[in-house]
Amino acid sequence: MAEAELSSTAREIxxxxxxxxxxxxxxxxxxxxxxxxxxxxxxxxxDDVAAxxxxxxxxxxxxxxxxxxFNVDIGADRAQRGIHPVQSLRxxxxxxxxxxxxxxRDLPATDSGAALRLSRxxxxxxxxxxxxxxxxxxxxxxEKLQASRQEERTRIAxxxxxxxxxxxxxxxxxxxxxxxxxxxxxxQARAKIDTAIASLDEAVRTVRQLSAELRRxxxxxxxxxxxxxxxxxxxPPSVRFSVTTAGDIKVLSxxxxxxxxxxxxxxxxxxxxHAAPTRLxxxxxVGDSVVATVVDDGCGFEPGDPDRAxxxxxxxxxxxxLLHGALELRSAPGRGTRxxxxxxxxxxxx
Numbered sequence: 001m002a003e004a005e006l007s008s009t010a011r012e013i014x015x016x017x018x019x020x021x022x023x024x025x026x027x028x029x030x031x032x033x034x035x036x037x038x039x040x041x042x043x044x045x046x047d048d049v050a051a052x053x054x055x056x057x058x059x060x061x062x063x064x065x066x067x068x069x070f071n072v073d074i075g076a077d078r079a080q081r082g083i084h085p086v087q088s089l090r091x092x093x094x095x096x097x098x099x100x101x102x103x104x105r106d107l108p109a110t111d112s113g114a115a116l117r118l119s120r121x122x123x124x125x126x127x128x129x130x131x132x133x134x135x136x137x138x139x140x141x142x143e144k145l146q147a148s149r150q151e152e153r154t155r156i157a158x159x160x161x162x163x164x165x166x167x168x169x170x171x172x173x174x175x176x177x178x179x180x181x182x183x184x185x186x187x188q189a190r191a192k193i194d195t196a197i198a199s200l201d202e203a204v205r206t207v208r209q210l211s212a213e214l215r216r217x218x219x220x221x222x223x224x225x226x227x228x229x230x231x232x233x234x235x236p237p238s239v240r241f242s243v244t245t246a247g248d249i250k251v252l253s254x255x256x257x258x259x260x261x262x263x264x265x266x267x268x269x270x271x272x273x274h275a276a277p278t279r280l281x282x283x284x285x286v287g288d289s290v291v292a293t294v295v296d297d298g299c300g301f302e303p304g305d306p307d308r309a310x311x312x313x314x315x316x317x318x319x320x321x322l323l324h325g326a327l328e329l330r331s332a333p334g335r336g337t338r339x340x341x342x343x344x345x346x347x348x349x350x
Contacts, residue, residue: 005043006039006042006043007043007046009046009102010039010042010043010046012102013042013046013095013098013099013102014038014039014042016098016102017038017042017094017095017098017099018035018038020094020097020098021091021094024090024094026087026090026091027087028087028088028091038091041095041129042095042099044129045095045099045122045125045126045129046099048121048125048128049099049103049118049121049122049125052121052124052125053117053118053121088130088133088134088137089130092126092127092129092130095126096122096123096126099122100118100119100122103118103122104118104119151312151314151315155312156210159206159210160207160210163202163203163206164203164206164207167199167200167202167203167206168199168200168203170195170196170199171196171199171200171203174192174193174195174196174199175192175193175196177192178192178193178196218254218257218258218261222249223245223249223252223257223260223261223284224243224245224249224284226261227243227261227264227265227268227282228243230265230268231243231268231280231282234268234269234272235272235280236272238278239272239277239278239279239280240278240279240280241279241280241281241282242280242281242282243282243283244281244282244283244284245283245284245285245286246283246284246285246286246287247285247286247287248286249284249286251286252286252290256290256323256343259319259322259323260284260290260292260323260341260343262315262319263292263316263319263320263327263341264282264284264292264294264341266312266315266316267294267316267339268280268282268294269312270312270313270337271294271296271298271337274298274299274301275296275298275299275300275301275336275337276298276299277296277297277298277336278297278298279296279297280294280295280296281293281294281295281296282294283295286345287345288345289342289343289344289345290325290342290343290344290345291340291341291342291343292340292341293338293339293340293341294337294338294339295336295337295338295339296336296337297336298336298337299333299334300331300332300333300334300335300336300337301331301332301333301337302331302332302333303329303330303331313329316339316341320341320343323341323343324343324344325341325342325343325344326341326342327339327340327341327342328340328341328342
């Protein structure tokens with residue numbers, strides 16, 4: 001709905017509502033798209049209130065048609081932007097206060113019945129929309145979580161196919177060559193057996209790594225020890241690494257610790273697999289916010305390179321979003337890579 005389509009009452013409410021959100025420092029005023037959504041909501045609530053208090057009787061609490069879809073989309077949009085439902089609830093409270101003041105100011109002081117009807121209709125109209133948006137918010141995050149878990153399963157399947165099956169195929173090939181050389185060239189036959197054993201050892205090592213990843217739980221050992229164990233099992237001897245922590249990590253909720261571990265592990269895996277680093281440093285700090293960084297001195301890359309758009313990067317961004325945090329990646333060819341995830345402290349301890 002364009003600004004011109006708003007009624008004069010709606011425009012007055014929108015201005016007062018936005019000013020209220022600014023005073024609160026609400027995240028909702030940071031985006032023109034969100035402000036436009038709020039304006040549409042104000043007009044829709046006004047229309048709904050008018051219908052609820054009309055002589056024809058109040059409509060049901062269930063929103064239908066485009067109005068319902070609009071509120072469902074708003075919930076998903078809030079989740080995508082990382083705006084917590086608490087912000088929406090605070091905004092709903094502010095909207096109720098602003099609208100009630102405007103809608104009742106011309107009522108006679110003695111007409112308490114009319115004020116009560118307006119108040120009830122306004123409350124129902126706003127809360128119906130909050131409920132729809134909240135449900136779609138949760139649904140959006142659950143879908144992202146399921147997608148993230150599916151991506152993790154796909155990655156493990158890919159590792160089994162690309163690494164383990166490759167090594168097993170190479171082992172079988174070397175054994176076939178051994179049979180070919182065993183009678184005519186014993187030295188070559190022994191060399192093929194040695195190569196087959198090396199390939200089999202690599203396949204077993206990969207299976208053990210993947211098995212350890214599937215079994216490992218942060219809750220069992222703690223975040224620092226779990227990350228250190230991962231690097232000890234996966235970093236080659238040529239890579240020096242460190243894991244440091246600051247602040248009280250124990251205050252973080254188990255769910256946050258697990259998701260944070262997966263983000264950090266994915267960043268470390270990308271560095272080990274693609275960057276050829278000589279140094280890899282992991283750090284977690286708990287203060288006013290929770291900040292985790294993964295820094296390597298490897299080959300680096302252009303962050304906008306479509307060839308590097310995979311590598312678990314979408315999953316890392318989505319996991320950070322699930323924690324109501326943000327992930328920043330900085331890299332350049334020949335200058336290493338730095339991954340930082342920052343989570344509000346209030347979200348990390350819930």
